[in-house]
Amino acid sequence: MKIAVEGCMHGDLENVYKTLQYMEQINNYKIDLLLCCGDFQAVRNEVDMESLNVPRKYREMKSFWKYYSGQEVAPIPTIFIGGNHEASNYLWELYYGGWAAPNIYFLGFAGVVKFGNIRIGGLSGIYNERHYHLGHFERPPYNESTIRSVYHVREFDVHKLMQVEEPIDIFLSHDWPRGITEYGNWKELVRYKRHFEEEIRDGTLGSEAAAQLLEKLKPSYWFSAHLHCKFAAAVHHGVGGPVTKFLALDKCLPGRRFLQVFELESEPGPYEIQYDEEWLAITQKFNSVFPLTYKSANFRDVQLDTQDSRQWVRSRLQESGARPFEFARTVPCYNPLQSVHIDSFSGNPRNPQTESFLRLLELPNLLDNAQSDATLSHGGPDIDSEEIPIDDVDDTEELAEVDVAN
Numbered sequence: 001m002k003i004a005v006e007g008c009m010h011g012d013l014e015n016v017y018k019t020l021q022y023m024e025q026i027n028n029y030k031i032d033l034l035l036c037c038g039d040f041q042a043v044r045n046e047v048d049m050e051s052l053n054v055p056r057k058y059r060e061m062k063s064f065w066k067y068y069s070g071q072e073v074a075p076i077p078t079i080f081i082g083g084n085h086e087a088s089n090y091l092w093e094l095y096y097g098g099w100a101a102p103n104i105y106f107l108g109f110a111g112v113v114k115f116g117n118i119r120i121g122g123l124s125g126i127y128n129e130r131h132y133h134l135g136h137f138e139r140p141p142y143n144e145s146t147i148r149s150v151y152h153v154r155e156f157d158v159h160k161l162m163q164v165e166e167p168i169d170i171f172l173s174h175d176w177p178r179g180i181t182e183y184g185n186w187k188e189l190v191r192y193k194r195h196f197e198e199e200i201r202d203g204t205l206g207s208e209a210a211a212q213l214l215e216k217l218k219p220s221y222w223f224s225a226h227l228h229c230k231f232a233a234a235v236h237h238g239v240g241g242p243v244t245k246f247l248a249l250d251k252c253l254p255g256r257r258f259l260q261v262f263e264l265e266s267e268p269g270p271y272e273i274q275y276d277e278e279w280l281a282i283t284q285k286f287n288s289v290f291p292l293t294y295k296s297a298n299f300r301d302v303q304l305d306t307q308d309s310r311q312w313v314r315s316r317l318q319e320s321g322a323r324p325f326e327f328a329r330t331v332p333c334y335n336p337l338q339s340v341h342i343d344s345f346s347g348n349p350r351n352p353q354t355e356s357f358l359r360l361l362e363l364p365n366l367l368d369n370a371q372s373d374a375t376l377s378h379g380g381p382d383i384d385s386e387e388i389p390i391d392d393v394d395d396t397e398e399l400a401e402v403d404v405a406n
Contacts, residue, residue, distance in 0.1 A: 001116060001266040003170075004034045004076070007225035007249030007258045008083065011041035011062025016252055017075055019259065031261065032271055033115055034076045037225035037249065038083025038124065038174030042100045044068045045334040048087035051140055053147045061334055067101040069333040074103040077273060079115070081107050082124030083174040083226060088150045089140040089348055091124070095367055096283065098353035099327035105273050107172070109136075110157035112164060112279035114322075116271035118264060121217065121279075122172035123161060126226065127207035128152040135291025139368075140348050156290065156297045158209045161217070163282045163304060168219040169264065175226045177214045178206035180246055184233030193229055214244060221264075224248045230257040274322040281309035284361045292369050316360055325356040 004020055020031055042064050043049055049059050066072040080100075082091050094100065097108030107113065107122040114120070131152040138150040181189065181200050190197040199205035214222060218237045222244050233246040250256040285304050291297040330349040348368060358365050 001032045001118065001264045001269070001271065002029055003262055003264055004031045005223045005247070005249060005260045005262070006034060006036045006252065007230075008039040008085075008228065008251035009036050009041060009080070010039050010085065010251055011043060011060070011064055012252040013067060013074070014063040014072070016259070020076060023259075023261065031076050032269065034074075034078045035120070035170065035172060035223060036078065036080035037172050037223050038081050039085045039225065039251070040064075040080040040082065040100075040106075041085060041087065042068070042090055042104075042106070043087045043334075044090060044331055046340045047331065048090055051087050051089040051142055051147065052085060053088075053151070054085050061336075064101070065334040067104060068329065070102065074101065076103075077115070077271070078104045079107055079113070079120060079122075079172075079273065080104070081122040081172045081174060082109070082151060084126045084148075084151045086151060088138075088142065088147070092140065092150070092367065093330060093348065093351040094354060095136075096354060096357050098324060098351065098357065102327050105324065109154075110161050112161075112168070112276040113324075114274045114276050116269065117267045118169045119167065119276060120170045120172070121161065121164065121168045121219070123153060123157065123210065123213065124174065125151040125153045126175045127178075127209050129208070132209065133296045134294050135296060137292065137294050153207065153209050154291075155209075156286075158213065159297070159299060160282050160286050161213055163286075164217060164278060165306075166278050168217045170221045170223070171213070171217060171219040173207065173210045173213075173222070173224050175210065176206040176224045176231075176248055177210035177222070177246075178208050179203060179211055180206060180214075180233050180235070181231070182233075183235045183246065184231055189229070189231055193227070196227075218242050219244055221262075222246045223260075225251070228256075272323060275317065275324060277310060277313050277317065277322075280313045280317075280361060281306065284313065284363065285309055287361070287363045287366075290366055292366055313361075320360055325353045325360075328352040 006016055024031055041062060043052060043061060044065055052059060067074055091106060094106050095109050097106055097111045100106045109124045112119060112121040131149050133155050136154060138146040142150060186200050196205060225248060227248060228251050230250055231248045235244040235246060247260060249260060250258040252258045286302055289297040289299065289301055330351050350365065355365060
């Protein structure tokens with residue numbers, strides 16, 4: 001199986017797909033899967049733009065809307081996670097994962113799926129200690145604080161991933177696992193990213209949550225983005241233990257190292273994205289303590305009877321099939337010929353995919369649970385005030401520097 005990995009997408013789907021098709025042509029091979037490590041920017045229309053944490057002067061519709069509308073179809077099956085520049089209102093519709101557009105699958109705030117016999121896991125967002133132990137209290141429309149905190153990683157989602165016992169082949173996170181620079185050439189890294197050096201020496205660069213997952217899951221491959229540079233490392237898990245090959249990639253710009261293609265041994269194709277039995281069992285058990293306010297989850301109330309849960313999920317999948325439910329549009333798509341004024345917020349629609357997924361697991365839909373006025377009015381400064389300019393890709397002929405690993 002040949003897999004392409006992309007760093008920060010920033011909405012430039014057309015340029016990335018054209019680059020991959022060019023690579024297929026000149027190298028005479030077929031790419032089976034594209035993985036994106038966040039900042040995907042699945043912006044469907046002008047309303048979604050209001051949920052995108054990007055300085056207003058950098059907000060741009062880019063090209064995802066064409067794939068959402070059906071005007072274009074992704075030529076390669078695509079799996080992505082969320083970063084810190086996302087249409088968070090749309091990703092909340094698909095909290096458990098689902099098709100953001102035909103052939104483009106969002107892995108959810110946390111998730112595991114299968115592609116052929118390859119298991120792919122991921123964690124959306126970035127780590128912020130201030131919000132880590134809180135519940136998912138944010139709801140659209142977001143204010144100046146919640147438009148940032150909504151993409152901060154939560155302990156609840158990490159705890160679910162920590163329950164995974166079966167081997168993970170590939171894991172995706174937006175920010176890097178804390179301490180990962182110890183396993184690569186960090187001195188070379190700080191030659192062109194000098195502002196990283198203090199955090200590297202202090203041991204504060206990256207995500208503590210991702211570091212815990214790396215230690216627990218020990219995937220064969222781990223891919224990240226966020227810091228807009230390429231960095232490779234190899235983590236040896238104990239003497240004679242497994243090795244995780246880590247790679248961070250840049251954002252989609254000419255001359256930048258934003259793509260990597262590699263070969264992964266797998267069963268013969270054709271391949272398709274399917275639900276993962278173990279992950280569905282974990283999701284089904286932990287949904288009862290899904291924290292939807294500032295309060296953290298009470299994990300003591302969860303009894304994970306692995307074998308019984310797996311058997312129940314297996315029977316449900318035998319009835320419905322393991323392929324994710326069909327894509328469904330829930331809002332009007334952007335029309336470049338028609339100007340739309342955002343006067344008021346009309347609410348966040350329930351996504352039919354999410355509804356079907358929850359019926360499969362016999363779970364209630366909690367995503368639009370109302371909050372008290374006191375909860376909604378709570379605000380305050382956010383310690384993640386990063387504003388990264390979103391640059392444009394001028395010409396698809398100016399290809400990024402691409403390293404192809406065998």
